[in-house]
Amino acid sequence: MTPRKSSHTVPDHGDWAVPYQPADVADLDPATADRRGGVPKPPMTDAVHRVVETEGPIHPDVLLRHLGELLFEPRPSSIRTRVNSAVDALKGEGRITEADGFLDLPGRPCEQARWPLPGLVPRPVEHVAPAERRRALLGLVEDRPRGLGAEQAVGEALKFFGWSARNTAARAKLMADLYRLRDTGTLTGWPDKLEPPAGS
Incomplete structure (x- = not known):
């Protein structure tokens, strides 16, 4: 293929x-x-x-x-x-x-998030690994430090993966991923001005 x-x-x-x-x-x-x-x-x-x-x-x-x-x-x-x-x-x-x-593959970090090519059906949220969803959220925040709040970051991630803004299952999983990034110190500025930790 x-x-x-x-x-x-x-x-x-x-x-x-x-x-x-x-x-x-x-x-x-x-x-x-x-x-x-x-x-x-x-x-x-x-x-x-x-x-x-x-x-x-x-x-x-x-x-x-x-x-x-x-x-x-x-x-x-x-x-x-x-x-x-x-x-x-x-x-x-x-x-x-x-x-x-x-x-x-063993030991391979998830360094990229993948958006669907035109004409391909977006993967449902259950078929996107948590590590990839978190990479997308972190990337979106890295691209616009202090420019996104939690809700906006989730909305941008929904668009990135090709999901509808009304997809409540995807929204819930992405918000849980965002909480995980916050709780592990991967994101700061919660909830209105998200950014990676200083020096990262």
């Missing part, structure tokens, strides 16, 4: 904001392609690792759906057992890890 090209940019954001880039598995092992249709059939552990490497932190349901698309499986549920076995094997080998229900 080739990532969709777009000239769309998110204005006024630093390098913490990037578009969501889907993975590709076609080059993993060309010798294993199905010669009848040219469908790539790489080893499942390699395919899972590639998707996690490219798209992590990724929710297991998103991993399954994307692998179904990449491997041309009409029903992703038909490969669920193989995907779960590959995930378990990779976790056992220490090649991927799981935190807060999301898969990623």
